[in-house]
Amino acid sequence: MELFWYIVLMTMLTIYVILDGYDFGAGIIHLFFAKNEKDKKAITNAIGPFWDANEVWLIASGGVLFFAFPTLYASSFSGFYLPLIMILWLLIFRAIGLELRGQIHNKMWEGIWDKAFGISSLLLALFFGIALGNVVRGVNLGMVTNGVSAHEPHYFFLPLWNSTFSPHAEHLGIIDWFTLLLGVIGVVALTIHGANWIIFKTNSDLNEKLKKVVFNLNIVLLALVIISLFIWHIIEPQPFHNFLDKPWLFIFPIITFTGLFGIFKVKTFKKHGLGFLFSSLFLFGGLTSTVASIFPKVLPSTNNINPDLTVYNVAAHEYGLSVGVYWFVIAALLVGVYMFVQYRVFRGKMDDVGYGEH
Amino acid sequence: MLFYDRMQFAFTITFHYLFPQLTMGLSLMIVYFKWKFLRTKIDKYNDAAKFWMKIFALNFAMGVVTGIPMEFQFGTNWAKFSELTGGIIGQTLAMEGMFSFFLESSFLGLFLFGEKLLGQKLHFLTGFLVFLGSWASGYLIIATHSWMQYPVGYEIVENGKFVLTNFGALFSNPWLLPSFLHNQMGSVITSSFVVAGVGAFYLLNNKHSEFGKLFVKTGVIFGLVSSILVAFPTGDLTAKNVVKHQPVTFAAMEGIFETEDGGSEIILIGQPDTENKKLDNKIAVPNILSFLTYQRWDAQIKGLNEFDESLHPTNIPGLYYAYHIMVGLGTIFIGLMLLAAVQLFRKKLYNSKWILWTIMFMLPFPYIANTTGWYTAELGRQPWLVYNLLRTSDGISPTVSSGNTLFTLLGFIGLYLLLGLLFLMLAGKIINKGPETTKLN
Numbered sequence: 001m002e003l004f005w006y007i008v009l010m011t012m013l014t015i016y017v018i019l020d021g022y023d024f025g026a027g028i029i030h031l032f033f034a035k036n037e038k039d040k041k042a043i044t045n046a047i048g049p050f051w052d053a054n055e056v057w058l059i060a061s062g063g064v065l066f067f068a069f070p071t072l073y074a075s076s077f078s079g080f081y082l083p084l085i086m087i088l089w090l091l092i093f094r095a096i097g098l099e100l101r102g103q104i105h106n107k108m109w110e111g112i113w114d115k116a117f118g119i120s121s122l123l124l125a126l127f128f129g130i131a132l133g134n135v136v137r138g139v140n141l142g143m144v145t146n147g148v149s150a151h152e153p154h155y156f157f158l159p160l161w162n163s164t165f166s167p168h169a170e171h172l173g174i175i176d177w178f179t180l181l182l183g184v185i186g187v188v189a190l191t192i193h194g195a196n197w198i199i200f201k202t203n204s205d206l207n208e209k210l211k212k213v214v215f216n217l218n219i220v221l222l223a224l225v226i227i228s229l230f231i232w233h234i235i236e237p238q239p240f241h242n243f244l245d246k247p248w249l250f251i252f253p254i255i256t257f258t259g260l261f262g263i264f265k266v267k268t269f270k271k272h273g274l275g276f277l278f279s280s281l282f283l284f285g286g287l288t289s290t291v292a293s294i295f296p297k298v299l300p301s302t303n304n305i306n307p308d309l310t311v312y313n314v315a316a317h318e319y320g321l322s323v324g325v326y327w328f329v330i331a332a333l334l335v336g337v338y339m340f341v342q343y344r345v346f347r348g349k350m351d352d353v354g355y356g357e358h
Numbered sequence: 359m360l361f362y363d364r365m366q367f368a369f370t371i372t373f374h375y376l377f378p379q380l381t382m383g384l385s386l387m388i389v390y391f392k393w394k395f396l397r398t399k400i401d402k403y404n405d406a407a408k409f410w411m412k413i414f415a416l417n418f419a420m421g422v423v424t425g426i427p428m429e430f431q432f433g434t435n436w437a438k439f440s441e442l443t444g445g446i447i448g449q450t451l452a453m454e455g456m457f458s459f460f461l462e463s464s465f466l467g468l469f470l471f472g473e474k475l476l477g478q479k480l481h482f483l484t485g486f487l488v489f490l491g492s493w494a495s496g497y498l499i500i501a502t503h504s505w506m507q508y509p510v511g512y513e514i515v516e517n518g519k520f521v522l523t524n525f526g527a528l529f530s531n532p533w534l535l536p537s538f539l540h541n542q543m544g545s546v547i548t549s550s551f552v553v554a555g556v557g558a559f560y561l562l563n564n565k566h567s568e569f570g571k572l573f574v575k576t577g578v579i580f581g582l583v584s585s586i587l588v589a590f591p592t593g594d595l596t597a598k599n600v601v602k603h604q605p606v607t608f609a610a611m612e613g614i615f616e617t618e619d620g621g622s623e624i625i626l627i628g629q630p631d632t633e634n635k636k637l638d639n640k641i642a643v644p645n646i647l648s649f650l651t652y653q654r655w656d657a658q659i660k661g662l663n664e665f666d667e668s669l670h671p672t673n674i675p676g677l678y679y680a681y682h683i684m685v686g687l688g689t690i691f692i693g694l695m696l697l698a699a700v701q702l703f704r705k706k707l708y709n710s711k712w713i714l715w716t717i718m719f720m721l722p723f724p725y726i727a728n729t730t731g732w733y734t735a736e737l738g739r740q741p742w743l744v745y746n747l748l749r750t751s752d753g754i755s756p757t758v759s760s761g762n763t764l765f766t767l768l769g770f771i772g773l774y775l776l777l778g779l780l781f782l783m784l785a786g787k788i789i790n791k792g793p794e795t796t797k798l799n
Contacts, residue, residue: 049467052422056459062429063452070444077433077440078755084434085427085766089773092423096777099419103784143757155437157757316445317515320522324449331456338464345468345475 001322002315005068006298008328012064014287016057017128018193018280023051024128025194027094027121028187030114033206033213040114042204044098045350046197051098053342055091064328068321071154072298072314079139079156080131083174087127094120122187129186133179134158136290137167137235138300141309145170153306154314167235172302178235181228188221189283192263196275199266201350211266214275218263225260225286236300242293249292256285359760360751363435366767368736370427372729373774377421379728382496382542383549384414385489387580392482401796406572407485408473409793410553413785415470420781422463424774429455435763439743439753443520446512447502450528454498462491496545497538504533507735508603509744520744533603536595537735543588544731547691548724550581554698555721556789558714566792571708574717578702582695589688594650600738601651604745606665607738610674611681612647613637614661621648622659627682630675635662672740680733687727694720 026047034040066073077084097117101110139156142149161173169176175183195210195217232239243249259282266275294300299309307313315321388410395403429451432440440448468476469484476484511527512520522528554577560570600608609615613625615635624647628640648657662670671677694716701707708714739745743753 049471052467053460053463055422055426056455056463059426059429059459060452060455062433063448063455066429066432066440066444067448067452070448071441073433073444073448074437074441074755077430078435078437078758081434081755081758081762082766084430085769088427088430089769091426092773092777095419095423096780099416100780100784103416103787151756155755155757157759316448317519317521320445320449320525323522323525324452327453328456331453331460335456335460338460342464342467345472 001318002068002311004325005064005315005321006311009061009064009068010288010291012057012061014284016054016061017287018283019054019057020051021125021190021193021283022197022276023047023054023194024121024125025190025192025196026198027118027194028125028191029194029198029206029210029213031118031122033209039204039206042202042206042351043198044101046201048098048350049342049346052095053339055095067324068316069298069311069314070316072309075141075154075156075309075314076299079158080134080174081157082160083127083131087124090120090124090127093117094124125187125190126183129183130175130179132186132287132290133182134174135299136182136294137172137176137178138297138302138308140170140172140303141299141301142303142306144303144305147305149305154309178231181224181231185221185224185228188217188224189279189286192217192221193276193279193283196263196266196279200272200276203349203351211275214263214266218260218266221263222260225256236294239293242295249289252285252289252292254285255281256289259283259285359763360754362760362763362767363754363758364750366435366763366770367431369767370424370431370770370774372732373778374421374424374428375729375732376725377417377424378492378496379545379548379725380417380552381414381421382492382545383547383584384410384417384552385485385492386546387549387553387576388414389482389485389489390576390580392485396478396482402568402572404478405793405795406569408796409569409788411470412788413552415466416781416784416788418462418466420777424777427770435755435758436743436753437755437758439748442518442748442753443744446520446522446528447505449522449525450498450502450505454495454502458491458495458498460491461494462488465491493542496542500538500541501528501531501534503735504531504537506744507537507739508533508599509747514747518748520747533599536592536599540588540592540596541731543584543592544724544728546580546584547588548728550577550584550695551691551717551721551724553577554581555718558718559789560792561708562711562714562718569793574698574707574714575702577717578695578698578707581691582699585688585691585695589692593688598651601659604738605660606662606669607671607677609660609662609665610671610677611734611738612659613640613678613682614647614659616663617658617661619658621645621654621656623647624650625682626686630678632674668741671738673737677734677737677740680730680737684727684730684734687723687730691720691724691727 026043030040030043034043062073093116097113097120101113101117139158141156142153143151143156158172158174161175162169162171165173165176165180167176167178192214195214198204199207199210199214243253259278259280262278263275263282269275296310296312297308298311298314301308388407391403391407391410395401395407432451465484465487469481469488472484473481505528508531509520510531511522511524513523515521553573557570557573557575557577560566561574597608600611612622613628613630614622615637621644623642623644625637625640625642628637628642631638645655648659649655651657651659662674698707698713698717701710701713741749741751743750
């Protein structure tokens with residue numbers, strides 16, 4: 001039963017990253033490449049009717065985490081206190097940027113909310129990458145100092161950084177050079193992903209330029225991914241042991257690289273959705289490969305005293321997990337119907353929808 | 359530290375709930391306008407629906423952005439509570455995400471931008487689904503709340519963990535239905551006063567008078583029905599749950615320090631003095647409380663003196679005031695709406711300047727009544743998170759320092775101040791501009 005909910009949770013989080021990922025990416029493109037009102041309009045139109053529903057995947061994932069793995073929810077949300085609250089603030093800024101921009105037609109007003117939308121999108125992409133980095137690196141569970149736990153073995157607290165920015169320090173910070181690398185990968189990958197979405201959903205003049213941006217950024221992304229694979233062993237001595245034990249898991253890295261190399265063909269695609277498909281594959285493969293590499297751990301311990309948090313020691317009790325399956329299946333089917341309706345009504349290019357003009 | 363954690367939750371939930379209470383009530387009224395348009399084909403109703411959709415969209419966005427922090431804070435600030443009870447309250451909260459948030463958010467986009475694309479009947483349907491989603495959300499939140507007030511279907515196992523043993527019990531909880539209906543009626547009161555208040559504003563300004571009349575009339579009718587229903591039977595049943603399951607809370611709400619033989623008086627006004635265990639400057643009516651509670655004039659109501667002090671609500675004056683403000687305002691709402699309805703029936707309402715002024719100035723008060731109503735429920739449950747089973751002080755995150763909590767509390771205060779100003783400014787702009795008239799037929 002734990003395994004079922006683990007797969008559900010990871011699937012929901014992956015869907016969240018793919019969906020809200022293109023919103024963040026669109027925000028980053030908006031910040032750096034949208035030069036005139038027409039470009040900006042194309043970008044906000046492309047995400048307009050979707051971003052709110054996309055964000056629900058985060059809340060719903062949070063809900064499933066809370067209900068199925070309460071110990072993990074409690075431990076990680078209190079341990080990563082500051083960055084999580086900051087993510088909330090950024091989500092708020094981003095949302096009001098999008099919602100309020102069109103309410104008053106004034107250059108300064110629009111400019112402020114454009115920046116709020118763009119900058120918070122960029123920081124969110126960075127933070128989510130850093131968050132992934134923290135999960136694979138692990139934390140000092142129980143806050144052990146000199147061999148003694150200061151708290152219960154599944155609780156911890158991390159400041160934003162420590163002075164060394166090292167993933168090996170006894171007292172870790174959330175931002176160190178390893179997690180920052182994953183943060184940068186997050187930004188680059190989501191920028192590509194957002195650009196692919198804009199190319200897919202609009203006939204914007206920006207699209208030709210974006211294809212070049214995607215191609216160039218993809219070279220950077222490839223380089224960063226290769227670097228991260230070479231240094232992964234610094235935080236985990238045997239990073240690939242799960243894959244060697246269960247070779248079928250190699251399907252995930254294969255998907256990652258299929259996506260990554262597929263993106264290079266961005267300039268030649270006749271169907272505009274293909275680029276988006278490949279960047280989605282990259283995100284899907286990247287996330288699943290990462291969590292598969294530490295499975296069944298969900299939050300590793302960096303000390304030898306307290307055990308890792310695993311799928312099995314953080315789950316709720318059997319009855320609750322079983323009864324949850326019934327309502328979850330019904331709800332998931334309904335969500336499928338809603339998404340079908342939503343993407344069906346707003347199918348094709350979005351240039352003429354006129355989002356944000358109430 | 360407990361204090362900052364409680365302040366942060368109280369502040370963020372208070373601010374958050376200013377928006378959903380309008381969302382839930384207003385979605386019902388927009389569905390009504392849209393339905394009326396489909397039946398009568400009179401454009402005015404569709405224009406009214408479209409006008410209120412603009413306010414609704416803005417209000418909804420505020421509700422969403424301030425709502426996300428609520429779900430996060432269970433884990434960030436109340437980790438121990440989440441760890442111990444997550445297997446139970448996580449059910450209803452996860453269901454809220456899966457059943458109502460997806461429904462609302464998917465169809466809100468269609469409702470706001472899809473009128474031409476969908477045609478009138480489907481457009482009505484999307485509006486109805488948004489309404490359904492928002493009320494489902496309220497239902498599941500109050501199911502969660504009810505479990506905290508009156509825990510059912512659980513077992514406590516090793517390490518003090520609460521384990522769900524009966525899923526159905528979460529929904530057949532006797533606390534749930536009265537509280538849910540009471541809350542929803544409170545929400546309809548807010549939207550009624552907002553709609554009627556904006557209508558009164560138009561009539562008093564002699565602009566958009568057609569809409570002014572429609573809004574005042576609709577607001578008064580919805581307002582009268584909901585003001586009565588919020589008191590009886592829903593409020594009455596909710597209070598009877600408190601008497602039955604939390605008698606010490608009831609004593610503090612009503613300001614009863616001592617048990618009195620021969621029936622308890624109802625206190626209308628007075629200041630609780632908890633040091634000397636008495637009420638100053640009180641104005642009270644004898645035996646009414648006993649009658650309202652048990653339908654017997656001489657029924658005994660237990661005073662605070664009957665309970666050990668460790669079981670007393672932690673903030674007795676706060677609880678007492680919250681409850682009395684709610685009840686006092688609720689009474690005024692019934693009176694005002696009754697009066698307005700009589701004038702409406704006599705076809706004199708649109709010219710009764712002083713009633714229109716009163717309606718307009720009463721616009722903020724349902725927000726206060728709803729807020730104090732929730733304070734009554736929450737302060738009344740203290741010092742417990744899960745009534746009689748888990749103390750609030752045992753629920754906080756063990757590793758988050760008070761400095762970090764104060765930092766984020768200050769951040770929330772600053773950010774929400776900005777949000778509140780922006781909301782008022784933009785809502786004011788929409789209201790001042792007024793509804794647009796279109797010709798569809």
